[in-house]
Amino acid sequence: xxxxDYRCRACGSTFELNRPMAEAGDPAVxxxxxxxxxxxxxxxxxxxxxxGAPAARPAGGGCCGGGCCGG
Numbered sequence: 453x454x455x456x457d458y459r460c461r462a463c464g465s466t467f468e469l470n471r472p473m474a475e476a477g478d479p480a481v482x483x484x485x486x487x488x489x490x491x492x493x494x495x496x497x498x499x500x501x502x503x504g505a506p507a508a509r510p511a512g513g514g515c516c517g518g519g520c521c522g523g
Contacts, residue, residue, distance in 0.1 A: 457494050462486035 453470045460467070460482035469480055480489045 455494075456480075457492040458482070458489045459492055460484065460486045461488040461490065466492070 454473055454476070455468050455470050456476060457466060457468050458480045459465070463482065463484050463486055465482055465484065467480075467483055471478070476491075479487060480491070481487050482489055
């Protein structure tokens, strides 16, 4: 289940809620009971290629396909 970060405008605390994506836009109440909260933009770390292109395969295909076998 996705985790969303919120900040309370009344007391300034930040908190997280685990909720289904279908409820991502629903209002959230802070742990102190205030209902004036805003959803924060979460940052995630992504590694790998930025493009959607598949990774290039190395040429040769291994020992026997690459010509390193002596026979």
